[in-house]
Amino acid sequence: MKYRYLVVSDTNNIIDYIYASPKFKMIRGASILLDELNIVETVRIAEEFGGLVLSTGGGEARVLFERKEDAEGYMTAIQRKYLEATDEVSLSIVNVERREHELMHDWLQRAEERLRLSEIAKYKKKIHNISIAPIMKRCDSCHQRAAEKGLEVEEMHCCRSCYNKKKAFDGLKEKIDSPKFSDQDGDLSGLEEVYQQLIKEVPFQRVEKMSDLVGDEPSDSFIGFIYADGKGIGQLFKGDLERETDDETFIRRYKEISKGLKDSLISAAVEAYKKCLEIGFEEEEFRVDFSSIGGDDFAAIINGKHATVYTYYLLKYFNLFTKNKINLKEGKHLAAGIIIAKSTYPIHQLYNLAYELMAKTKAESNESTLDFQILYDSNITSIDEKRMNIDGRDLYVRTYRIGDSDDQHLSFKDLYEKARKLKERKFPSSKIKAIYRITAEPSKLMMEFEWREWLSRLEKEHKEIFFEWNKKFRKTPFAFERNGIPYTPLRDLFDLYEFVDEKVVME
Incomplete structure (x- = not known):
C-alpha cells in the first residue's frame, strides 16, 4: 500500500x-x-x-x-x-x-x-479573536468583532476578518479586469474559472454592487437568490469503485469524477448564461453574481426577472455535462431553490430561505427540479409560512421538473410559457388578484362557482391557454392532482407573471 x-x-x-x-x-x-x-x-x-x-x-x-x-x-x-x-x-x-x-x-x-x-x-465551535477585555470600538461592517487600528475600508473602521474580505473582493476585481486574465492558466479558483470562460465567450458584465443587479421598473427592483445542490452525487463514488481493489484505478476514477463534477457545474453556469442571452434577455441588463461554485454546490444572485429561467438552464446543462464529462449513461441532477425578493432583503435570510426551498424540492424527486418563491413581505422567516393547504387542497405546486410534466410534477417550462403567453396576449393584471381569493375559499362549491364566474369574464384567447393546459380548468382551478391531493399552479403562475418577459421564449 x-x-x-x-x-x-x-x-x-x-x-x-x-x-x-x-x-x-x-x-x-x-x-x-x-x-x-x-x-x-x-x-x-x-x-x-x-x-x-x-x-x-x-x-x-x-x-x-x-x-x-x-x-x-x-x-x-x-x-x-x-x-x-x-x-x-x-x-x-x-x-x-x-x-x-x-x-x-x-x-x-x-x-x-x-x-x-x-x-x-x-x-463546530465558532472560533473568534474577540478579546474578553472591553472593546473600544466594534467593526463598522459586521458590528460583531473588534475593529483594529489601521484597518480602514471606505471610511469604515474594520475588524481583520472584514478587512480581509474587502481585500479579496478588490483582488478578484483587479484580476478579472486585467487583460491577461482571459489567457491565464492554472491556479484558478472555481469562481475565477467561471469568470474567465464568460469573459472569453460573452459580453460579460461584472457585478460590483447590489444596485448593478436591479433596474428602474418595479419588477426590476427584485433580485433572485439561487441555491442548488446535487442529487445522488454520493452514488457516483460507489458502483464500480465500491469494490475496486486496484488503488491506481480507484484514484484515477475518483479524481475523474471529482473533476468532472466541478467542470460540469462551471460549464453549466457558463452555458446557462449564454443561453439566456441567446433566447432574448438584454445584454445590458443580464448579470449574474456567482457566490459559490464548488463540487455540486452552487449559489448566485441575479435580477429577479432572470432568476428562474437561468436556473432552469443551469440544471438542464448540468445534467448534460455530467453525462458527457464523467462518461455516464445518464447525467446527474441538481435541486434548486430560488427566492425572489426586494434587493433590500437581508442576503443571509435569502440564503436560508433558498436553502430551505432546495432541501424541500430535493426530497420530492430524484430528477432535476426547482422550486421558487416570490416574497413581498420582509418578515417571512420560513417557506412554510407562505405555503398553504385549504381543506385538503394545495395552493402551491412546490416542485417543478426540468423535463416534461408527469403525473407527479409539472414542467417549469410549461408554467413559464403559460405566463409568457398570457402576458403576450395582454392578459389584464386587474384579474389576477381575484385568483388568490378564489383559491383560498374554504367551500369547494363556492370556490368552483367563483372560478367559473371569473372564467366567464375572460377573453376567449385567454381562456384557451388554461384549457389547453388542462381541460379540468373548465370546472376548477385545482386541475391537477398528486397522491390524491388536488393542487393548483395558478398562484405560482401569477406570482411569476410579473417576472416574465413576453419576448423571451424558452427552448
Whole structure:
C-alpha cells in the first residue's frame, strides 16, 4: 500500500462568516476567500507536503499521504492558512490510517464517518479573536468583532476578518479586469474559472454592487437568490469503485469524477448564461453574481426577472455535462431553490430561505427540479409560512421538473410559457388578484362557482391557454392532482407573471 494516511477536512461556521456583514462587498469577499482557500491553497499546501489531492470543493478536501509526518504537517499548515486568511474560519480535520488489506473505498467511507463525529464533538465551535477585555470600538461592517487600528475600508473602521474580505473582493476585481486574465492558466479558483470562460465567450458584465443587479421598473427592483445542490452525487463514488481493489484505478476514477463534477457545474453556469442571452434577455441588463461554485454546490444572485429561467438552464446543462464529462449513461441532477425578493432583503435570510426551498424540492424527486418563491413581505422567516393547504387542497405546486410534466410534477417550462403567453396576449393584471381569493375559499362549491364566474369574464384567447393546459380548468382551478391531493399552479403562475418577459421564449 503506497498511501497509508488520508486527511479529510471540512470548513466550519461558514454561514456565520460569509453573512457576518450585511454589506455586499464583504459577503462577496468572504465567498472569494473561501473559494481560493479550498480550491487553490489546499492543493498548493498538500503538494508541498507530498500529498495527492483526491478532491476539493464545497469547503471539503480529501488528501492522501505516504508518511504520517507529512499528513500531520499538512493538517497544521492548512488550518493555520485558513485562520490567517479569514481570522475566524476553522476546519474540522481528521487523519485516518489505512488498515491492512482495506479497500480504498472503505477507507474513505471510514474517514468521512470519523470527520462527522469530529465535527459534532469538537470543531463546530465558532472560533473568534474577540478579546474578553472591553472593546473600544466594534467593526463598522459586521458590528460583531473588534475593529483594529489601521484597518480602514471606505471610511469604515474594520475588524481583520472584514478587512480581509474587502481585500479579496478588490483582488478578484483587479484580476478579472486585467487583460491577461482571459489567457491565464492554472491556479484558478472555481469562481475565477467561471469568470474567465464568460469573459472569453460573452459580453460579460461584472457585478460590483447590489444596485448593478436591479433596474428602474418595479419588477426590476427584485433580485433572485439561487441555491442548488446535487442529487445522488454520493452514488457516483460507489458502483464500480465500491469494490475496486486496484488503488491506481480507484484514484484515477475518483479524481475523474471529482473533476468532472466541478467542470460540469462551471460549464453549466457558463452555458446557462449564454443561453439566456441567446433566447432574448438584454445584454445590458443580464448579470449574474456567482457566490459559490464548488463540487455540486452552487449559489448566485441575479435580477429577479432572470432568476428562474437561468436556473432552469443551469440544471438542464448540468445534467448534460455530467453525462458527457464523467462518461455516464445518464447525467446527474441538481435541486434548486430560488427566492425572489426586494434587493433590500437581508442576503443571509435569502440564503436560508433558498436553502430551505432546495432541501424541500430535493426530497420530492430524484430528477432535476426547482422550486421558487416570490416574497413581498420582509418578515417571512420560513417557506412554510407562505405555503398553504385549504381543506385538503394545495395552493402551491412546490416542485417543478426540468423535463416534461408527469403525473407527479409539472414542467417549469410549461408554467413559464403559460405566463409568457398570457402576458403576450395582454392578459389584464386587474384579474389576477381575484385568483388568490378564489383559491383560498374554504367551500369547494363556492370556490368552483367563483372560478367559473371569473372564467366567464375572460377573453376567449385567454381562456384557451388554461384549457389547453388542462381541460379540468373548465370546472376548477385545482386541475391537477398528486397522491390524491388536488393542487393548483395558478398562484405560482401569477406570482411569476410579473417576472416574465413576453419576448423571451424558452427552448
